[in-house]
Amino acid sequence: MVGIAHAGDDPFVVHRRLLFTVAYELLGSAADAEDVLQESWIRWSAVDASEIREPRAYLVRIVTRQALNHLRTVTRRREEYVGEWLPEPLLTSPDVADDVELAENLSIAMLTVLETLGPAERAVFVLREVFDMPYDEIADAVDKSPAAVRQIAHRAKSHVTARHPRVRVVRSEFEEVVGRLVAALNTGDLQGLMDVLAPDVVSVADGGGKARGAAQRPIVGADRVARYVIGGMAKAKGALAAVMTWVNGEPGIRMELDGQLLGVVSLAIEDGKVTRIFSIANPDKLGRLEVEAAVSR
Structure with a gap:
């Protein structure tokens, strides 16, 4: 298991749940998300963590970039899929539903809509709408300017809203x-x-x-x-x-x-x-x- 030997306050271990969720939201596959975390761990292990001012943002950036690389590969694979492709489902605790925003964005319905976005649009939407990251941090993660990220975020949100109106169900x-x-x-x-x-x-x-x-x-x-x-x-x-x-x-x-x-x-x-x-x-x-x-x- 990634990071199992590095217990305590290692930032990768501390933020692993978040990092997995980011990768899963971007890929719609838990298996692919675990692959991304493994690749990200290798890159994290090669840096001097003491020189990283904001480990959480740095790790999200690594995971996002690895997920984007992975997404281009799996997109080609899904084009050859037999029948309809749906995200890999997760068994979750009922407690996850207490975070309404997280539960809504984790839903199979939402993940299916995210499949209709391009890789950059999906990353920007997820990082902004699900994880509420600042535009400048998202810009670092997707290698675009903050101004471009704002435009992508607006376009992606309009696209998602048109296909998945946010109907809150008690x-x-x-x-x-x-x-x-x-x-x-x-x-x-x-x-x-x-x-x-x-x-x-x-x-x-x-x-x-x-x-x-x-x-x-x-x-x-x-x-x-x-x-x-x-x-x-x-x-x-x-x-x-x-x-x-x-x-x-x-x-x-x-x-x-x-x-x-x-x-x-x-x-x-x-x-x-x-x-x-x-x-x-x-x-x-x-x-x-x-x-x-x-x-x-």
């Missing part, structure tokens, strides 16, 4: 909607499922070509989504169960077949209805759902 309401959805799934209640879906709900599944039954294109409309979901569950060879869990700072659903993890579902909710369903069943992306991820701002 935690109790979110849990209530997810609870109703779980009950409908476990009983095969088609009408109960329809009742919790928005008429224009969109369901996106990521099976990576490895998960049987994962739709390779989005499904639109409450009736089509409900029938597809209930039909798929009826075909399951074994005991299929939906269990409420916490995914990326929000209530989500863990799907199990005979007690084994089959996939995870993240939701976007508005006015008490599910507007977006993100189903991640690619087995390569399910490794972070057994241990809570250490995230922070």
Whole structure:
């Protein structure tokens, strides 16, 4: 584990949760974020920490630059991905939801929107909107002038807002909607499922070509989504169960077949209805759902 031998007050260890969160927000992949932290640790180990005036800013700069380099590589890889690509989900503590801004920006819905930004725009948006970094520090991290960063930040925020309006959902309401959805799934209640879906709900599944039954294109409309979901569950060879869990700072659903993890579902909710369903069943992306991820701002 990165930095495990350097305990105490080593800045890299102190800020590791933050650094992981920065890398994950930029990449949408915990595995890639860990690779970036490993590369960043090597670079941090080569400098004289006593000469660094602001270790936190310096480390964020290193991680951001490494993540940007990594992002260019993974972007090409994702162009060859089978079906829809969704971020790698994280199991998070319910406490993460207490930081509303962090939870909102960690959500699968937000990370999916961030995928539509260019690398520099994504970095500027994340560092400014999620971590509230000053423009001059962001400029150092992305090798641009503060004036250019301000322009990029404005453009990126407008882009994200147009695709992901910030609709704040009270935690109790979110849990209530997810609870109703779980009950409908476990009983095969088609009408109960329809009742919790928005008429224009969109369901996106990521099976990576490895998960049987994962739709390779989005499904639109409450009736089509409900029938597809209930039909798929009826075909399951074994005991299929939906269990409420916490995914990326929000209530989500863990799907199990005979007690084994089959996939995870993240939701976007508005006015008490599910507007977006993100189903991640690619087995390569399910490794972070057994241990809570250490995230922070």
